[in-house]
Amino acid sequence: MYVAVMDNIFLLVLVTLLSVVQNVFFALKVEKECTGQHSKNHSAAFERLSCANRNCMDTYPTFLAVLWCAGICLSQAPAAFAGIIYLVVRQKYFVGYLGQTCQSTPGFLFGKRILFFLSLMCVVGIINHLMLTYGGSDYKEYIQTITKVVSTLLLLP
């Protein structure tokens, strides 16, 4: 049983680990700035860094929940792929937030498209499960193929 479980989640664990590494990177950035030299525009930079970190942390549990639900309900490969794209978007958001306020102006919420895609995967997975239980028809393989194709669309800017 153990091997079967691990087969279905090890990509999700990898993405989770990557996100944890990114979290620690963000936290270390904030800590370094916090204890850094107190120059003139120190407090403004720290404020911005701290705000970027907070916005990232606020959506982190939401992201994790949707990632794991989508991976378990439907299939892990597209979910992990979407997760990695989300991490790239988050990195861009964090770096962009530190630039000039006028040029970056990132929103409060980022990666909406990816969160929407993962939520959709959950819904489709649950509907498929209910159809399998009450109707007896299983479209899981078709859906997994479609999901893999659709997940590449996330690469579009």
Added chain:
Amino acid sequence: MYVAVMDNIFLLVLVTLLSVVQNVFFALKVEKECTGQHSKNHSAAFERLSCANRNCMDTYPTFLAVLWCAGICLSQAPAAFAGIIYLVVRQKYFVGYLGQTCQSTPGFLFGKRILFFLSLMCVVGIINHLMLTYGGSDYKEYIQTITKVVSTLLLLP
């Protein structure tokens, strides 16, 4: 094996999805206020909205952890039911926070009763598991029936 797993968690996934939708709703509210028109009492309203959102987000991981533990350890239907009530309470809390400070005065922590109920479900589930392993007696079905009855008590105001 896959169908057995899904049977035991699909209600939890549904509640998680609902909570994610609510989170996104809160975040969009904050974002809209953040980029909205700068009227006189703008900053006070934004401050209050941002504070309500932060309090909700602070307890979100705690809620998710307790919800899933209770659902896996004991049974998913009462856990999902308590989860939905928690979401309703959170919605009320968020809306109430935006009203006048004098009339609402919501606490820092909300839904204590529901979190307590879910924690109790975890504890009972673990005790039952230990009794099953070391004592050989299984009261799971009685406990599940009792839990379902008790969970309706959460509806009391």
Added chain:
Amino acid sequence: MYVAVMDNIFLLVLVTLLSVVQNVFFALKVEKECTGQHSKNHSAAFERLSCANRNCMDTYPTFLAVLWCAGICLSQAPAAFAGIIYLVVRQKYFVGYLGQTCQSTPGFLFGKRILFFLSLMCVVGIINHLMLTYGGSDYKEYIQTITKVVSTLLLLP
């Protein structure tokens, strides 16, 4: 199947429950201070309490994710042990934060060593799984023994 699952996670559930109790304890502290008497150094104390609570909450999802991944990928006993040490470190951090700023000076990020240990457990677990799938060799029992020994090193100050 159910008993096998519970056997592998019940220690993790226990640690999660303990962390939830600690979260609620932190939140109640903040709430009590927030509605407390308005003395002279009230706002400074509240600021510090709120900041300590926020730092703890910011790393909480990261901690939970790494704890559960490590527990599921490798073995639950060392993961739960590291989790309990993390909770002790967090308690010390929270209490230390409330003291004088000069004597405590706690960092922004705490428990780095424990998070690193748990991440390492995940990586080792995934590598072992891949070797089992593609190479056919299973070192799981050796690794689990080594992990248990190494986890006691976390007790060193």
